[in-house]
Amino acid sequence: MLEKMAKYSNAEEWADIVPIPQDDGPGQPLAAIAYSDDYVEAMSYLRAVMANNEMSERALHLTEDIIRMNPAHYTVWLYRSRILFATSSSLPAEITWLNTIALKYQKNYQIWHHRHTIVDALNSCTGEQDFLSQMFELDMKNYHVWSYRQWLVKRFDLWEGKGELEAVESILERDVRNNSAWNHRWYLVFGRGESCFEDKERVRREVDYAKEAIHLAPQNQSPWNYIRGLIRQTKGPAALSLASFKQFASEFASLDDPDNVTSSHALDLLAEILAEREGDAADAAKALDLLAKKYDPIRENYWKYRKSLLVGQGGVKAAA
Amino acid sequence: MALVSGPGRGGSGGGHTLPEELHLYIDKHVHYIQTLDTRKDEYEYWLTEHLRLNGLYWGLTALHLLGRPDVLKREEVLDFVFSCMHEDGGFGAAPGHDAHMLYTASAVQILATLDAFGDLETRVCGGRMRIGQFIASLQDRKTGTIHGDKYGEPDTRFIACAFMALSLLCLLPIINVPLSIRYIQSCANPDGGYGSSPGAESHSGQIFACLSALSIANALRTVNTDRLAGWLSERQITSGPGVGGLNGRPEKKEDVCYSWWVLSSLAMLSRRHWVDGEALKRFILSCQDEVNGGISDRPGDMVDVFHTVFGVAGLSLLGYEGLEEVDPVYCMPRSITRRILGK
Numbered sequence: 001m002l003e004k005m006a007k008y009s010n011a012e013e014w015a016d017i018v019p020i021p022q023d024d025g026p027g028q029p030l031a032a033i034a035y036s037d038d039y040v041e042a043m044s045y046l047r048a049v050m051a052n053n054e055m056s057e058r059a060l061h062l063t064e065d066i067i068r069m070n071p072a073h074y075t076v077w078l079y080r081s082r083i084l085f086a087t088s089s090s091l092p093a094e095i096t097w098l099n100t101i102a103l104k105y106q107k108n109y110q111i112w113h114h115r116h117t118i119v120d121a122l123n124s125c126t127g128e129q130d131f132l133s134q135m136f137e138l139d140m141k142n143y144h145v146w147s148y149r150q151w152l153v154k155r156f157d158l159w160e161g162k163g164e165l166e167a168v169e170s171i172l173e174r175d176v177r178n179n180s181a182w183n184h185r186w187y188l189v190f191g192r193g194e195s196c197f198e199d200k201e202r203v204r205r206e207v208d209y210a211k212e213a214i215h216l217a218p219q220n221q222s223p224w225n226y227i228r229g230l231i232r233q234t235k236g237p238a239a240l241s242l243a244s245f246k247q248f249a250s251e252f253a254s255l256d257d258p259d260n261v262t263s264s265h266a267l268d269l270l271a272e273i274l275a276e277r278e279g280d281a282a283d284a285a286k287a288l289d290l291l292a293k294k295y296d297p298i299r300e301n302y303w304k305y306r307k308s309l310l311v312g313q314g315g316v317k318a319a320a
Numbered sequence: 321m322a323l324v325s326g327p328g329r330g331g332s333g334g335g336h337t338l339p340e341e342l343h344l345y346i347d348k349h350v351h352y353i354q355t356l357d358t359r360k361d362e363y364e365y366w367l368t369e370h371l372r373l374n375g376l377y378w379g380l381t382a383l384h385l386l387g388r389p390d391v392l393k394r395e396e397v398l399d400f401v402f403s404c405m406h407e408d409g410g411f412g413a414a415p416g417h418d419a420h421m422l423y424t425a426s427a428v429q430i431l432a433t434l435d436a437f438g439d440l441e442t443r444v445c446g447g448r449m450r451i452g453q454f455i456a457s458l459q460d461r462k463t464g465t466i467h468g469d470k471y472g473e474p475d476t477r478f479i480a481c482a483f484m485a486l487s488l489l490c491l492l493p494i495i496n497v498p499l500s501i502r503y504i505q506s507c508a509n510p511d512g513g514y515g516s517s518p519g520a521e522s523h524s525g526q527i528f529a530c531l532s533a534l535s536i537a538n539a540l541r542t543v544n545t546d547r548l549a550g551w552l553s554e555r556q557i558t559s560g561p562g563v564g565g566l567n568g569r570p571e572k573k574e575d576v577c578y579s580w581w582v583l584s585s586l587a588m589l590s591r592r593h594w595v596d597g598e599a600l601k602r603f604i605l606s607c608q609d610e611v612n613g614g615i616s617d618r619p620g621d622m623v624d625v626f627h628t629v630f631g632v633a634g635l636s637l638l639g640y641e642g643l644e645e646v647d648p649v650y651c652m653p654r655s656i657t658r659r660i661l662g663k
């Protein structure tokens with residue numbers, strides 16, 4: 001196999017290194033493998049330089065070569081970041097390189113952990129938002145990217161006036177059903193502390209925003225969840241009552257017109273509102289029956305459970 | 321255990337139509353897992369080296385649930401597991417890979433499944449305590465979170481890994497359990513779910529991890545059960561080609577692995593019946609490659625051992641006949657967790 005190797009074994013720069021071949025542990029015979037010779041060779045040199053804990057430019061290039069072939073190899077990433085810091089390499093250059101890798105290997109999370117380490121050390125998030133927009137062009141729900149974005153917001157104080165809310169809104173304009181964007185919005189608006197839930201102006205703006213989104217797509221569960229979150233968590237002067245949404249829910253689900261419900265989420269909310277008042281328990285049961293039989297029958301058991309709470313609790317208690 | 325995907329595809333992707341009456345092709349799946357390690361001539365075998373110890377856990381668990389616990393040779397499995405162990409008590413994905421929480425948990429789960437804690441002490445002096453100390457060293461004493469490795473990177477998944485491994489080793493008290501529980505609570509979202517860190521979007525995989533840790537610590541009372549179980553039951557796809565399958569987040573595609581995470585979470589909350597079990601069963605069965613064995617994420621895609629174990633585990637949780645009972649907290653055979661935990 002060794003004679004097939006070329007890139008490293010023929011290079012002057014690597015002449016002093018004795019490559020260490022694969023040893024897949026005791027009991028695992030070294031199979032005669034026909035897989036990529038380039039990868040085999042690069043890995044055998046990696047083992048050798050790692051064994052010496054070599055911190056050098058050439059080792060950095062070697063990790064780059066391996067990452068290009070196999071970005072999921074987490075040990076290579078850790079070794080690479082140690083070299084970067086030990087050799088005081090250019091961190092902006094690292095970010096530029098990282099951009100190409102991240103765009104190519106979207107599902108990989110090591111890339112994001114590495115980016116986090118580098119940007120933290122750089123102490124600057126210049127260009128990060130633009131790059132994240134590029135990432136979102138490929139996949140607007142990438143969990144690693146959103147998690148990284150939250151970290152950026154907190155680390156660099158991007159809560160307000162730094163383009164974050166605008167970025168979220170532009171994503172929601174394109175896809176109002178993007179739950180990740182809704183989550184990020186919540187994080188931006190309320191993530192800084194409990195006092196945000198007492199800010200009347202802020203809460204009113206959020207209610208309006210969610211309502212508008214529901215008008216665009218009534219069966220989209222994200223804004224309905226958003227409204228429920230608001231009802232539960234707002235307090236003080238900004239507190240919202242469940243009952244105050246009765247009219248809004250009725251726009252999409254009316255018991256007087258049970259054949260024309262346009263949102264099962266509206267019907268669900270209506271049931272919860274009705275369950276609050278003992279006198280409305282029979283109507284709440286009607287709404288829950290509609291969900292179980294007509295609008296969301298796959299979850300029949302869940303709706304039955306909700307109904308059982310009505311009866312069991314004397315008709316006054318709704319499901320949480 | 322190789323993580324090579326394919327060669328076959330699940331369901332109708334194989335070019336043949338599925339029969340009306342679906343059933344589980346137990347022997348085919350056993351054969352599929354058994355032959356994974358003979359595929360070393362494929363490039364992908366080597367590219368997935370960073371998952372090898374996880375893969376071994378997935379394959380071994382699937383075989384146990386399929387009622388064929390002796391297919392893999394015990395000594396060979398143990399040899400490989402110990403070859404991944406580091407001085408500090410952590411395990412890497414394969415020899416020469418850095419130690420990480422994910423692989424350490426898989427290693428302990430394999431040792432537990434093979435009743436090999438005795439072998440651990442014989443082969444590694446003070447092995448049990450060494451593993452425990454490795455895990456304890458990854459707990460952040462301020463926030464309670466657990467890092468994946470010594471370089472940082474916290475994630476609620478690692479708390480589950482730590483709790484699973486430590487409880488199996490009967491060492492849970494060596495970390496600050498209440499602090500980690502508080503951290504998990506700080507990851508709860510208004511929709512009732514949990515994400516990877518405080519504020520992160522609710523995600524079925526992370527929810528499984530949080531509930532697993534809370535179950536082990538006997539702290540499920542901190543969960544808003546009805547709200548979370550309601551959200552989880554909304555993960556079932558109600559129409560279209562993926563009907564019956566479960567997704568990981570709103571508006572995402574159904575997937576066999578998410579089906580397991582959602583279903584096991586509901587089971588931990590005693591709300592398994594809030595999804596349509598028959599529809600889910602049909603979805604999982606339709607993801608099988610009925611010729612060469614293996615299960616894919618959804619019909620038409622390549623099969624792999626990861627989706628094979630979670631498909632089988634999901635069917636087990638649904639009470640599918642002929643399968644060993646699975647423990648929803650550990651994703652291990654229930655008979656084994658019962659033997660170790662005594663409950």
Ligand SMILES: [Zn+2]
Pocket residue numbers: 575576577578617627
């Ligand atoms: Zn999957």
